[in-house]
Amino acid sequence: MKSILVVEDDEMLGAGLCYNLELEGFKTTLVQSFEEAGKKIEEKSWEMVILDVNLPDGDGFSLAKKIRLKDRTPLIFLTACDLDDDILKGFELGADDYITKPFNIKIVIKRINAVFRRTEVSRKELFICGNLEIDFEKRTATKNEKPLVLTPTEFKLLQLFCKNPGKVLTRKMLLESLWDNEGNFVDEHTLTINVSRLRSKISDDTFAYIKTIYGMGYEWTGEKDA
Template identity: 35%
Template sequence: MKKSLILIADDEIRLGKLVSDFLVNSGFGVLTVTDGKQAFDIFNEYRNKIDLIILDVMMPKMDGWEVLKEIKSISSVPIIMLTAKAEECDQLTGFKLGANDYVTKPFSPSVLVARVENLLKRTGRIGGEQLVSGNLSIDLIEHVAYIDDRPIEMTPKEFDLLVYFIQNEGIALSRDNILNAVWNHDYFGDLRTVDTHVKQLRAKLGLFSHYIETVRGIGYRMRCKDEDVDKS
């Protein structure tokens, strides 16, 4: 199985080296940079290979917030923010811009590695490179979903939603569970966001929209059965 590749962006060289060593010892591949512009340039160069980013807030050339905003506008790659600040407003800024997790310095490198592993598992970027169910397949490395080998055009959040559904196939998922898993626990939106994205996702699944079932009084369930589908 391919090693998950982590991009570390931190202008504290010693800290970056320490985190890198812990990740490498845990079996990860690592790229390290020391400023925000390098982080964005390296991500664009290796976009389809990077599985997670550890991003410091205070960096030269581009700060972490700028890099986070730019990357999240084009990708759903998981991002953990690092900062020396513990203020709640900074955490809220990160989550509103799309950060998946937030770690305040100083921190334990071993705990950071555990959070990296958990986030990779939760976002489907570890433990396998492809999900297949019914007529759907998802390439977790290339970040592309297919119907019968035909790629589906979708937004990063629609992709994350489809991955979450397939990873929990057969389970009735409440709107709260979906919102917390796909939009993070600190997302300040309402449950209609889930309904809107499910509607959009069903439209893109076309003949296979029935894969996403509505569970009355609960939410939704993915059940990839195709015996009743006319594909003519």
């Protein structure tokens, strides 16, 4: 059962939306303020957030930024404002759809299901962690939706870390894995440099990702503070 957080200050409208979503088999939670929504987002991961732009103690755009710092939860804006600039701003912040009030609940449900279908396909193709999105097949990576420029060795390291979360990868294991088909050799010094460069490209004040295990190697900590 997919969990949906509905952030809507109009209690009657929010309750009606939740009621209809639950008839469709979704599990919903309704909150009516920016503060409440922030707490719920910190408490757990949601499979979708439906977010009103105009809240009594804040705006939905600021909340969307907070959500996007945490993960790539499917996000739909729900608002009475249909100005092009606001709609564009919503999409620039990573919204998956933008629904204006008043709305037809049957159409809203269709659009919610469409977003779920799109994001499920996307998640199968992408490795998503914190503010990183990595496509191993295309050998591309983005941070906060901006492309990362990685060398082949850095990308190979990133792939090894992402596919072994929470495991200590010894320097020996990494060195053996970094041999390529042409037999090009990566020594200890080169490994240290490449890990350092990769770390500098992917980490920031929010996510560290790679933890050094002194005397052993490295560990991919994912979204946890390293």
